[in-house]
Amino acid sequence: MVETRATHGGVTGYVSGRVRSWRTGSRESQLYALVVLLVGISVSFVVSLAAPAWMPLAAYFVWLLAAMLLLRFEPLMVAVGWNTVAVIVTEVARGSMTGQRLVAVALYLVAVAMVVFQASRQRNGLPGPLSEALLADLRGRLQRQGTVPDLPSGWHSQTAMIASDGAHYAGDFLVADLSEDRRRLEVILVDVVGKGTAAGPAALQFAGALGGLIGALPPIDLFRAANDFLLRQPEDEQFATAVHLVVDLADGTYEITSAGHPPALRYDLPTREWVIDNARGTALGVLTDPELHRTDGRLCPGEALMFYTDGVVESRTAHLDVGIAWLQRIARDAVSRGFAGAAQRVIGQVARGDDDRAVLILSREPVVTRAEPEESSTARG
Secondary structure, eight states: OHHHHHHHHHHHHHHHHHHHHHHHTOHHHHHHHHHHHHHHHHHHHHHHHHOGGGSOTHHHHHHHHHHHHHOOHHHHHHHHHHHHHHHHHHHHHTOSOOHHHHHHHHHHHHHHHHHHHHHHTOTTSOOHHHHHHHHHHHHHHHHHHTSOOOOOTTEEEEEEEEOGGGOSOOSEEEEEEEOTTSOEEEEEEEEESSOHHHHHHHHHHHHHHHHHHTTTSOHHHHHHHHHHHHHTSSSSSOOEEEEEEEEETTTOEEEEEEEBOOOOEEEETTTTEEEEOOOOOOOBTTOSSOOOEEEEEEOOTTOEEEEEOHHHHOBTTBOHHHHHHHHHHHHHHHTTTOSTTHHHHHHHTSOOOSSOEEEEEEEEOOOOOOOOOOOOHHHHO
């Protein structure tokens, strides 16, 4: 029993190791996959000659598909070439060609042409599954980087994001950093020009740059460095709006720096309304010396700050101020039952559009006052 388990674990571990190696796209892993496919095609070829009934032409389509999924262009050509030779030799060895067999071979050659054409257009040089795995890893990194760390007791953050047209990659993202003493929180919410998958690559690149700057530079210097980064990009139009928040989690004081981003909203507990913050500024990546606006304040217990991207409030038929006023009403209703889940309730009210949408809410728990117990009649006596 022990030996069987050890053998099973060894086989599983070996296969898992080969899969992980293949996911790296290394030369060694590609060579290994090619050898496995060539052996498989050769076995099919031998069976086709020895027992034609057990190996129809359709079996070679499977090897063709497997090669397209597993191999880069150069090793793919080797596998496709050997597979095609096996098909032609097998069909010739079977004797006179019937019309049905000629059509089957012709269809196979069409499939080969389609596979080769598709493989030749791989811009990153990776087969489809590897490209998807790479993109999924990049998306995961962006999402992990944009997760607000667990905050000290009394503070809560929540985010809600929807990419345009239901895509999994968007131009809206956030970067967050919590100091080692867990007292200072910094968050940057960014909206890169474009939407959905078109803005995804620029967002990933910009997020990496901001991830290295946040916590290392003051907000104004950080935005100026980010502006220089965007201006150095080869694209003609690569700019972004951004808002930077730094909060002292001990006393609630905060500072907001805006670069062309829609104004933040602060939930005022006495009036139970969302008040507009005045920080605006100009977008990054447009001017060599961008106009950056900064405001400050203090978040009291029971209050909150809300940041959002223009996809939440902009409309082709209404002015931006109308959208902000709408958001103030929606957000007031969303927090009437408490802050928990408010970001999702807000973004759920936004009409489905063709722009990415993101909402971030940072809230501070209200102070719960406990009524003093009434004195007993004995004590009063």
